[in-house]
Amino acid sequence: MKIIRKRRDIHHGDRYFYFLLKGLASGLPLLLFLIAAFLLKASWPTINEFGAAFLFTQDWDPVGEHFGVLAFAFGTIVSSLIAIAIGAPLSIFTALFLTELASSRVAKVAGFLVEMLAAIPSVVYGLWGIFVLAPILRIHVEPFLGKTLGFLPLFQGPPYGVGMLAAGIVLAIMIIPTITSVSREVFRSVPQSYREAAMALGATRWEVMRIAVLKTGSTGILGAVILGLGRALGETMAVTMVIGNRADISASLFSPAQTMSSVIANEYAEATSATHVAALLEIGLVLFLLTFIVNSLARVFVWRASLGRSAR
Numbered sequence: 001m002k003i004i005r006k007r008r009d010i011h012h013g014d015r016y017f018y019f020l021l022k023g024l025a026s027g028l029p030l031l032l033f034l035i036a037a038f039l040l041k042a043s044w045p046t047i048n049e050f051g052a053a054f055l056f057t058q059d060w061d062p063v064g065e066h067f068g069v070l071a072f073a074f075g076t077i078v079s080s081l082i083a084i085a086i087g088a089p090l091s092i093f094t095a096l097f098l099t100e101l102a103s104s105r106v107a108k109v110a111g112f113l114v115e116m117l118a119a120i121p122s123v124v125y126g127l128w129g130i131f132v133l134a135p136i137l138r139i140h141v142e143p144f145l146g147k148t149l150g151f152l153p154l155f156q157g158p159p160y161g162v163g164m165l166a167a168g169i170v171l172a173i174m175i176i177p178t179i180t181s182v183s184r185e186v187f188r189s190v191p192q193s194y195r196e197a198a199m200a201l202g203a204t205r206w207e208v209m210r211i212a213v214l215k216t217g218s219t220g221i222l223g224a225v226i227l228g229l230g231r232a233l234g235e236t237m238a239v240t241m242v243i244g245n246r247a248d249i250s251a252s253l254f255s256p257a258q259t260m261s262s263v264i265a266n267e268y269a270e271a272t273s274a275t276h277v278a279a280l281l282e283i284g285l286v287l288f289l290l291t292f293i294v295n296s297l298a299r300v301f302v303w304r305a306s307l308g309r310s311a312r
Contacts, residue, residue, distance in 0.1 A: 004252070008224065008294060012014050013132075014234050016176050021056060026104060033242070035288070036285075036289075038290060039281055039282075039284055039285040039288055041093060042058065042277075042278060042281040042286070043278050043279075043281040043282035043285050044274065044278070045275060045278040046067060046279045046281075046282045047199040047274060047282060048290040049275070050246065054067060054069055054282060054288060055069055055073070055281075055286070056068070057067075057070055057152075058071045058247070058249060059068060060072075060263075062246045062267070062271070062273070062276045063095050065273060065275045065276070067275070067276075067288060069260065069282070069283055070106075070249070071247040071248060071249050071257070071258065072247065072258055072259055072260045072262075072263050072283065073260060073286070074198075074249045074257070075164065075243065075257035075258050075259045075260075075262075076233060076259040076260045076287070077233075077260070078164055078168075078257070079148075079164055079167040079168045079171060079232070079239065079243065079257070079259060080165075080168075080171065080229055080232040080233050080251075081168075082164065082165065082168025082169070082171070082233045082253070082302075083168050083171030083172040083174075083175055083228075083229075084170060084172075084175075084225060084228065084229055084232065085172075086168065086172035087166075087171070087172035087173070087175045087176050087204060087228060088177060088179055088225045088228065089179040089270070090172070090176060091175070091176045091178075091179035091183060091224075091228070092180075092183050092214075092221060092224075094110075094114060094177065094180050095175070095180045095181075095183035095184040095187060096136055096183075096187065096213065096214070097148070098110055098111050098114075098121075098180075098184060099112055099184055099187040099188060099213075099215060100187070100209050101205075104187065107118050111141040111184070114177055114180050114181075115181065116177075117174070117176055117177045118171065118174075118177035118178070118236045120171075122174070122235060122236070122237040122238040123241070125238040126171065126237055126238040126239075126240070126241030126242060127241070128169045129166055129238060129241060130162070130168075130169075130241055130242060131241035132159035133166055133242070134162050134166055134169065134242060135161060135240075136161050137159065137161045137165060137166055137169075138160065138161030139159075139305060141165075142155075142159030142160075142161070142165070142254050142269035143159050143174060146159065146254075153251035154203075154252060154253050155199055155252065155253065155254070156164060156251075157252040157254045157255055159254055160216065160254055160255070161251045161254045162242050162243065162244045162255065162256060163243065163244050163254050164243065164244075164250075164253045164254070164255060164256075165196070165253040165254060166242040166243065167238075167239045167242050167243040167257070167259075168253070170236070170238050170239070170242055171232045171235055171239065174231070174235060174238065174257070175228035175231050175232050178224070178227055178228045178231050179224045179225060179227070179228040179268075181219055181266075182220070182227060183220070183224045184207065185196065185220075186211055186220030186224065187217055189220075190212065190213050190216050190249075193214040194216060195208050195213070197212070198212045199210050201212050204293075219301050222301050223297075223298045223299070223300070223301030224298070226294055226297050226298035226301060227295065227298035227299075228305060229294055229298075230291050230295040230298060231295040232259060233287070233290060233291050233294060234287065234291050235261065236261040236262060236264075236265050237239065237261050238267070239259050239261065240261070240262040240265050240266065243256060243257055243258060243259060243262060244256020244257060244258075244265075245258050245266060246258060247263070249269075259282075260283045260286065260287045261287060263280070263283060264280050264283055264284060268280050290307070
């Protein structure tokens with residue numbers, strides 16, 4: 001009887017633990033839904049007042065209570081695209097080196113150092129951007145780009161140092177750990193037989209990596225890049241410190257700008273009217289939906305890559 005009771009106790013304990021974990025797991029989607037519902041309810045006054053014009057107008061006047069998110073959306077998207085253009089190739093080739101070329105000891109140490117970039121607080125990146133990166137851009141990089149490529153609208157205007165280019169570079173450094181770690185897992189999952197088959201056909205080391213590794217893992221790499229884009233879209237503090245914080249749409253990468261997250265950080269504490277607060281919360285809602293869509297797409301691509309590998 002004692003043995004039977006013990007087995008029943010263990011059986012009931014497993015069931016309780018199962019329902020506990022199931023409840024916690026079910027609570028996470030509920031929490032996501034509650035956040036979205038809160039943002040929708042809190043921003044409803046401006047949604048009702050401005051409608052779709054809020055998304056397609058640049059005017060941001062807290063005194064006159066005229067609000068439009070277009071300039072901030074422009075700054076968010078452009079700075080994130082700059083980060084992807086710089087950070088994605090660095091991350092992918094870093095992951096390729098660590099997986100295919102580096103020795104196990106070098107890969108272990110270098111991989112640890114790359115992952116440590118994710119542990120650095122964003123405010124530290126912002127301080128480094130202000131005191132190190134911005135002077136370099138203002139004195140050396142932006143004047144050089146203006147002289148050599150000044151015929152392009154992207155590289156026209158005075159060299160401020162802080163601005164869209166500085167924000168993009170800081171974001172590029174911040175997303176490197178995300179893209180690199182996911183890309184490494186994608187490359188590791190490529191079957192060794194693919195590499196051996198390419199080498200048996202006389203392919204060089206680079207051709208093996210290009211055909212057997214990069215081409216096979218292209219879907220997973222795309223998911224890693226989109227995941228890094230989602231990380232860049234939502235960054236706040238570091239971008240706020242180096243982007244210049246001016247609500248303007250300019251073709252020049254040297255010009256100061258502002259992102260959706262930075263305007264919330266800058267103005268929420270000083271917002272006095274209910275319409276101003278609702279406008280900031282609607283920006284949060286737009287940013288929430290944007291990052292949710294981007295990260296969902298990344299998960300779909302990674303899932304498709306893993307599904308394809310399991311089918312093989």
